[in-house]
Structures are given as C-alpha cells and as structure tokens.
Amino acid sequence: MKEIKNRLGEELNKAISQKEKIKRRLFEVLIRLASNIPYNSIQTYPRPDHPDQEKRGNLFKCLVSIIISQRTTLEKEMEAGSRLFAKYQTPEEIANASVREIANLIKPAGMSEKKARIIIEVSREILKRYQGKLESLREKPIEMVRREIMELPGIGPKSADCFLELGLGMPSLPVDINVYRTAKRLGFAPSSAGREKVKEIIESLIPKDIEIYRAVHTYLLALGKYYCKATPKCGECPVTEWCRYFKKHQKKK
Numbered sequence: 001m002k003e004i005k006n007r008l009g010e011e012l013n014k015a016i017s018q019k020e021k022i023k024r025r026l027f028e029v030l031i032r033l034a035s036n037i038p039y040n041s042i043q044t045y046p047r048p049d050h051p052d053q054e055k056r057g058n059l060f061k062c063l064v065s066i067i068i069s070q071r072t073t074l075e076k077e078m079e080a081g082s083r084l085f086a087k088y089q090t091p092e093e094i095a096n097a098s099v100r101e102i103a104n105l106i107k108p109a110g111m112s113e114k115k116a117r118i119i120i121e122v123s124r125e126i127l128k129r130y131q132g133k134l135e136s137l138r139e140k141p142i143e144m145v146r147r148e149i150m151e152l153p154g155i156g157p158k159s160a161d162c163f164l165e166l167g168l169g170m171p172s173l174p175v176d177i178n179v180y181r182t183a184k185r186l187g188f189a190p191s192s193a194g195r196e197k198v199k200e201i202i203e204s205l206i207p208k209d210i211e212i213y214r215a216v217h218t219y220l221l222a223l224g225k226y227y228c229k230a231t232p233k234c235g236e237c238p239v240t241e242w243c244r245y246f247k248k249h250q251k252k253k
C-alpha cells in the first residue's frame, strides 16, 4: 500500500512540475514578445491605451463596439462606432431605430446589415433583462456574467470574453483564432484541444490578474498576427526556442 502511494505521489509531483514547466515557458515567451513587440503598436482591444477610452467606462458602447469589431480592423470599427454613437447613444435609442439606418451608420465595418440586426436585438434584450443598464453585471460572479452575455444574440464566447476583459475588467481570456493557433503550436495546449479547452489550460497557468490576462491576450494575438500566421513565418519569429511546432518541423528537415 505504501509503495503504491509513493508511486502515485511521484506521478503527482511529475504532473505538478510538468505544469510548472509549461507555465515557465509561457512567461518566457511573453517576456520575449514584450521585448520584441511594442505594446502600444498592437491594434487590439486589450492594449492599455486603446484609443477609445470611453469604451472602458460605458458598458453598452463597449458591447456594441465588440459586435461592430467582428471581422474588421480597429480603424474601421472605430470609424463605424463614431458614426453610430454620434447619432445614437443608448439602448432605448438603438432599439427603436431601423435596421437600414443602423446598417448605414456602421457600413465602414462591413457585414453591416447583419451586425445592425444584432445590435438592435441586443439593445432590446438589454432593455428587457437589465432595464437598459449593464452596470449590475459588475456585482455578479464572472462565470454568471459570461453565461448571461453569451445568451444575448450574436455574442459568442470570444465576444463575451472581450466584453468581460475590456469592459468589466474581469479576468476571462478571449481565445480568438490567433491565440488559439499560437497556444497550440507553442505546445501550451494539445493540438486536439478546442477553444474552450485552450482557454481553460491557459487560464490555469496564470494568476487571476486582469493586467496579466490582457498581456497574455495581447501578446499571443500579436504573435499570431505578425509571425504565427496560418503559414507560420518561423524564420522571423522571436520565440522559436520555446516552440513545439518549430522543433517538430525542424527535425523533419
């Protein structure tokens, strides 16, 4: 009995140190990326000086901007958002507007009719469920907020996590295509893992600190955008020494 307990203990220690090794590798990668990519040059939501600071303070505008930002650039999202918010400010106003008018205002961001329908539906739901005010979400546990936000039309896990991270300052990691790809290629998550699994694994490696969450999100996203594209530019990548994909493919050459 004692023997098997020792064996199990050894396995447990190995598992712990394995996790610690991955954690260490993650932070080494992040530090290298921080030395190579200026934080302020990264055009994403979580960066600390996002040009539209109001989005951090106004939860409704933040959520609408996240919908507008789907499949477009930061510049186009900002242009579309400015046009929309110059005319409509509140869920009441948007809920009563026509799809055509909203679509026209957010046209620079693309997919404008689809996004306009979603924005109007979301505004109506916010009126119904939260009496037009999302502030009450700040008092709720993070898992509950995530579930509730994902019940709104057009809001998937990534958009919900962006809202939690940017709008509410809650530690919830958005796993977009770049974070997903880089986390798996670097070997932080198995290649068979789905997005929720990647999120769970990365979150288990980092402290529940919003600044760290934003940094992880920002740098993995930047790595995917600049180097670790669908066809990776390993020859230019600053983190090859920690990359499982790189090592595997080097051996084959």
Ligand code: SF4
Pocket (backbone or CB within 6 Å): 182, 185, 186, 227, 228, 229, 232, 233, 234, 235, 237, 238, 239, 240, 243, 244, 245, 246
């Ligand atoms: S070394 Fe290649 S595969 Fe690995 S993170 Fe860099 S670009 Fe991606």
